[in-house]
Amino acid sequence: MTARPVAAVLEEPPPTTPARLEPSGRWMNDVDSRLVEKARAGDAEAFGLIFERSKGMVWNVAYRMTGDFDEAEDLAQDVFVTAWRKLASFRGESAFSTWLYRITVNKALNAKKSGRMLQRLTDEETANLVDVETFTRQNPTAGVEQLETERILAGLLAQLEPERRLALILREIEGLSYEEIAEAMDTPVGTVRSRISRAREELEATAKKMGNLP
Amino acid sequence: MKNLDELFRSAARLNAPDALQRRVMDEIRANERARKPGWLASLTEWLRLSFTGPARAGFAFGAVVAVVAVAVVVNAPGVKAPAPTPVLAEMWQINDYIHDTVGDAYAGAGSVNSVAALESDDVNEFVTTNVESVFWIDGGTDNA
Numbered sequence: 001m002t003a004r005p006v007a008a009v010l011e012e013p014p015p016t017t018p019a020r021l022e023p024s025g026r027w028m029n030d031v032d033s034r035l036v037e038k039a040r041a042g043d044a045e046a047f048g049l050i051f052e053r054s055k056g057m058v059w060n061v062a063y064r065m066t067g068d069f070d071e072a073e074d075l076a077q078d079v080f081v082t083a084w085r086k087l088a089s090f091r092g093e094s095a096f097s098t099w100l101y102r103i104t105v106n107k108a109l110n111a112k113k114s115g116r117m118l119q120r121l122t123d124e125e126t127a128n129l130v131d132v133e134t135f136t137r138q139n140p141t142a143g144v145e146q147l148e149t150e151r152i153l154a155g156l157l158a159q160l161e162p163e164r165r166l167a168l169i170l171r172e173i174e175g176l177s178y179e180e181i182a183e184a185m186d187t188p189v190g191t192v193r194s195r196i197s198r199a200r201e202e203l204e205a206t207a208k209k210m211g212n213l214p
Numbered sequence: 215m216k217n218l219d220e221l222f223r224s225a226a227r228l229n230a231p232d233a234l235q236r237r238v239m240d241e242i243r244a245n246e247r248a249r250k251p252g253w254l255a256s257l258t259e260w261l262r263l264s265f266t267g268p269a270r271a272g273f274a275f276g277a278v279v280a281v282v283a284v285a286v287v288v289n290a291p292g293v294k295a296p297a298p299t300p301v302l303a304e305m306w307q308i309n310d311y312i313h314d315t316v317g318d319a320y321a322g323a324g325s326v327n328s329v330a331a332l333e334s335d336d337v338n339e340f341v342t343t344n345v346e347s348v349f350w351i352d353g354g355t356d357n358a
Contacts, residue, residue, distance in 0.1 A: 051238065059230035073234055080238045085245065138229050149224050156221075172222040204218055 036096050040087050047087075050096075051080060057097065057174065058104050064169050065108045065162070067154050069134045075111055079104050094183055101170065101184035108166060152207075159206045164199035171196050 038046035058079050063072040082103050090099050132147060139146070157165050163185075170176045170184060171192075178196075182189040 051235070055230040055234060056227065059234065060228050063228055069231065073231060073237065076230065076234055077237045077241065080234075081241045081245070084238075084242055138231055139226060142226055146224075146226055149221065150226065153221060153225055172219075173225050200218060207218065 033092060033096070036087075036090060036092070040090065047084060050083075054097070054100055055080075058100065061101070061104050061108065061166075061169055061174065064154070064157060064173065065166060066111060067158060069131055069138075071111070075104075075107055078107050082107070095180075098180055098183050101174075101176070101180070102186070105166060105170075105184050105186075109162060155210070156203050156207055160199050160202060164195045164202070167192055167195040168199040168203075 035046050035049055039050055055076070058076045059072065062075040062079070063069065066072045066075060079100070083100055086103070090096065135147065135150065136142065142150075157169070160168065167181055167185065170181045171178070176184065178189050178192050181187075181192045181196075185192065
């Protein structure tokens with residue numbers, strides 16, 4: 001066990017490259033089980049690596065669920081601090097990423113209760129949904145087309161009720177399997193399929209009405 | 215114009231803000247301090263960081279007041295642990311318990327805004343009931 005505190009490790013530059021896109025199109029988020037074991041034993045370096053490797057997946061779900069940078073930061077912070085505190089309870093029965101997604105799901109759905117969740121919006125509100133300045137600062141390579149995509153996507157996701165929105169994000173953007181989503185949401189696979197199917201139907205209908213899709 | 219699948223495929227992999235790392239680090243640092251001797255001051259700071267947010271300020275204040283009150287009560291001379299005898303706990307267990315009970319209970323009870331509107335006495339009673347009935351904080355403020 002290292003004597004270095006976790007906070008000190010997190011202050012250091014990123015020790016690894018961010019999550020990468022696998023050939024299948026799925027984002028490779030998982031964390032090596034040996035790394036988790038080290039972190040559970042109190043290895044601060046290991047937790048720093050886990051944070052670096054996982055922040056993208058947590059952030060993307062948090063942002064797309066809240067539609068707001070500040071709220072997403074609150075949510076993502078909550079997820080990581082909870083993960084750090086609960087790490088000892090991770091038994092390795094599921095992939096670490098699934099466990100972390102589960103924490104993220106719980107926090108995101110709690111955000112709904114506390115009113116921090118992206119709400120259904122009017123067309124006018126949707127047009128102003130993406131904070132362009134913050135988005136561009138955080139994603140400097142994004143062009144005009146990417147911004148437009150984000151605006152459309154945020155506007156559409158805002159029309160879905162939270163459980164469907166979450167299931168759709170995990171499936172279509174995070175690339176999880178139905179089984180992984182079921183585990184993360186603690187819901188039967190059939191329910192997950194149903195939520196995603198209905199979410200897609202809703203989105204297609206809404207998009208056609210808004211003129212965003214052919 | 216795109217179809218739905220194209221839209222999802224073209225969604226950006228967004229970068230997490232640099233501030234996230236700093237915020238997580240600050241809260242973890244507060245957690246680590248709370249596990250060391252002189253825990254009372256650290257615990258209040260940890261609670262403040264744990265529950266402080268734009269809509270949570272009122273709750274943070276109430277929670278800190280409540281936990282300080284509990285600590286004073288259970289450390290006062292002549293004050294016995296309530297029956298049945300609670301578990302003698304380590305500080306991290308108490309931290310976890312408070313976070314789970316208070317945080318989750320209020321998150322599930324309604325909006326954070328309503329929690330912020332609660333009188334501090336209500337928060338005090340909640341924490342006292344839940345914490346004191348389970349844990350006996352032994353050894354004063356230098357528990358560790």
